Amino acid sequence: TQLLEQSPQFLSIQEGENLTVYCNSSSVFSSLQWYRQEPGEGPVLLVTVVTGGEVKKLKRLTFQFGDARKDSSLHITAAQPGDTGLYLCAGYETGANNLFFGTGTRLTVIP
Amino acid sequence: DAGITQSPRHKVTETGTPVTLRCHQTENHRYMYWYRQDPGHGLRLIHYSYGVKDTDKGEVSDGYSVSRSKTEDFLLTLESATSSQTSVYFCAISASNLPHSEQYFGPGTRLTVT
Numbered sequence: 001t002q003l004l005e006q007s008p009q010f011l012s013i014q015e016g017e018n019l020t021v022y023c024n025s026s027s028v029f030s031s032l033q034w035y036r037q038e039p040g041e042g043p044v045l046l047v048t049v050v051t052g053g054e055v056k057k058l059k060r061l062t063f064q065f066g067d068a069r070k071d072s073s074l075h076i077t078a079a080q081p082g083d084t085g086l087y088l089c090a091g092y093e094t095g096a097n098n099l100f101f102g103t104g105t106r107l108t109v110i111p
Numbered sequence: 112d113a114g115i116t117q118s119p120r121h122k123v124t125e126t127g128t129p130v131t132l133r134c135h136q137t138e139n140h141r142y143m144y145w146y147r148q149d150p151g152h153g154l155r156l157i158h159y160s161y162g163v164k165d166t167d168k169g170e171v172s173d174g175y176s177v178s179r180s181k182t183e184d185f186l187l188t189l190e191s192a193t194s195s196q197t198s199v200y201f202c203a204i205s206a207s208n209l210p211h212s213e214q215y216f217g218p219g220t221r222l223t224v225t
Contacts, residue, residue, distance in 0.1 A: 031211050042216025097208045101153035
């Protein structure tokens, strides 16, 4: 059983479109992180959200942590080909010291 | 970029042979981790270390052992490789194990067990 489920698993869109990626769990997390991974490389941290209901923006990327701290979303506005990659959510379950990763969403932005 | 290197970057080995993967950091971070990445599973923690000679098991530790004799090096050993251990292995480091701490990842090692 996967602790963190991401949807969709694959997403292919045209440049300029908007998209949302979801990260869901039945567990409560003390924090959630979003990483981006490019082929042949390790994941790189984009953002950490800590407070339920928190919204963080990173240029065209908007991250939200659910009020109950069980889910998170990543919204990309006006996607660009440079946004192509594997997006991973990861969280520290409340009381745990290890990071659990979601299943990942592979995004392709077509020029 | 965090100073993390992994070696080898690619390896093909036969079932039943021992394999050791190396992770080297230049950041002097206390915490080091080994993950494996497989399609449909994301990254899963194998073992981690919270100091020299201090290690603990992760989610998928069966068939793997680790050692950390120096702050900068964390070794992952497959005592007798099996085909189910074909995967991409990532090392990560962190200055802290607090819930908000960032992990920095190495470039990965692609291991194929035939």
